[in-house]
Amino acid sequence: xxxxxxxxxxxxxxxxxxxxxxxxxxxxxxxxxxxxxxxxxxxxxxxxxxxxxxxxxxxxxxxxxxxxxxxxxxxxxxxxxxxxxxxxxxxxxxxxxxxxxxxxxxxxxxxxx
Amino acid sequence: xxxxxxxxxxxxxxxxxxxxxxxxxxxxxxxxxxxxxxxxxxxxxxxxxxxxxxxxxxxxxxxxxxxxxxxxxxxxxxxxxxxxxxxxxxxxxxxxxxxxxxxxxxxxxxx
Numbered sequence: 001x002x003x004x005x006x007x008x009x010x011x012x013x014x015x016x017x018x019x020x021x022x023x024x025x026x027x028x029x030x031x032x033x034x035x036x037x038x039x040x041x042x043x044x045x046x047x048x049x050x051x052x053x054x055x056x057x058x059x060x061x062x063x064x065x066x067x068x069x070x071x072x073x074x075x076x077x078x079x080x081x082x083x084x085x086x087x088x089x090x091x092x093x094x095x096x097x098x099x100x101x102x103x104x105x106x107x108x109x110x111x112x113x
Numbered sequence: 114x115x116x117x118x119x120x121x122x123x124x125x126x127x128x129x130x131x132x133x134x135x136x137x138x139x140x141x142x143x144x145x146x147x148x149x150x151x152x153x154x155x156x157x158x159x160x161x162x163x164x165x166x167x168x169x170x171x172x173x174x175x176x177x178x179x180x181x182x183x184x185x186x187x188x189x190x191x192x193x194x195x196x197x198x199x200x201x202x203x204x205x206x207x208x209x210x211x212x213x214x215x216x217x218x219x220x221x222x223x224x
Contacts, residue, residue: 104156
């Protein structure tokens with residue numbers, strides 16, 4: 001199984017809502033990532049978990065809260081988002097090392113009204 | 114952190130070889146060079162990775178000169194399905210998992 005799955009595929013939420021994005025991999029990878037991608041722009045790194053510990057937080061606003069319950073799961077909790085947060089949110093995983101290939105999920109298309 | 118520069122777009126015809134160059138003038142000793150491909154509304158997909166000289170796999174080749182200040186992704190005999198955005202990344206070997214995507218090159222393959 002070389003797949004990273006993400007749910008939901010699409011999400012529409014209001015600025016006062018609380019929602020969560022989910023990511024799962026069963027490749028035994030020990031590093032997992034969240035990226036944000038706006039239209040016609042490259043993915044921007046948000047968070048990196050290494051061995052279930054947050055190792056990188058790219059100065060992301062606190063309305064985005066990551067969580068890694070175990071080595072296979074990665075969540076991104078959303079609260080009080082702004083319309084400019086609308087984007088494609090990508091999850092990725094890699095075996096462990098900093099030069100490892102990253103395997104990306106299909107993403108969640110988020111729209112904030 | 115090494116910044117990368119790529120052409121915004123390139124056009125090609127089916128069956129041609131395509132070379133996409135990425136500049137990374139301040140690449141560090143510990144940095145690796147990685148290329149990803151992305152189709153619309155999909156996550157990026159790994160193509161190839163290298164440190165120096167030449168690397169080849171079943172889909173592409175990566176050429177890296179001795180000074181490592183640039184790299185060239187070579188796609189042999191492209192097809193319409195190779196139309197995508199290609200990203201060059203330079204990553205620090207010891208700055209754990211910290212890779213940044215460049216601006217990307219939109220490759221348009223025409224029949």
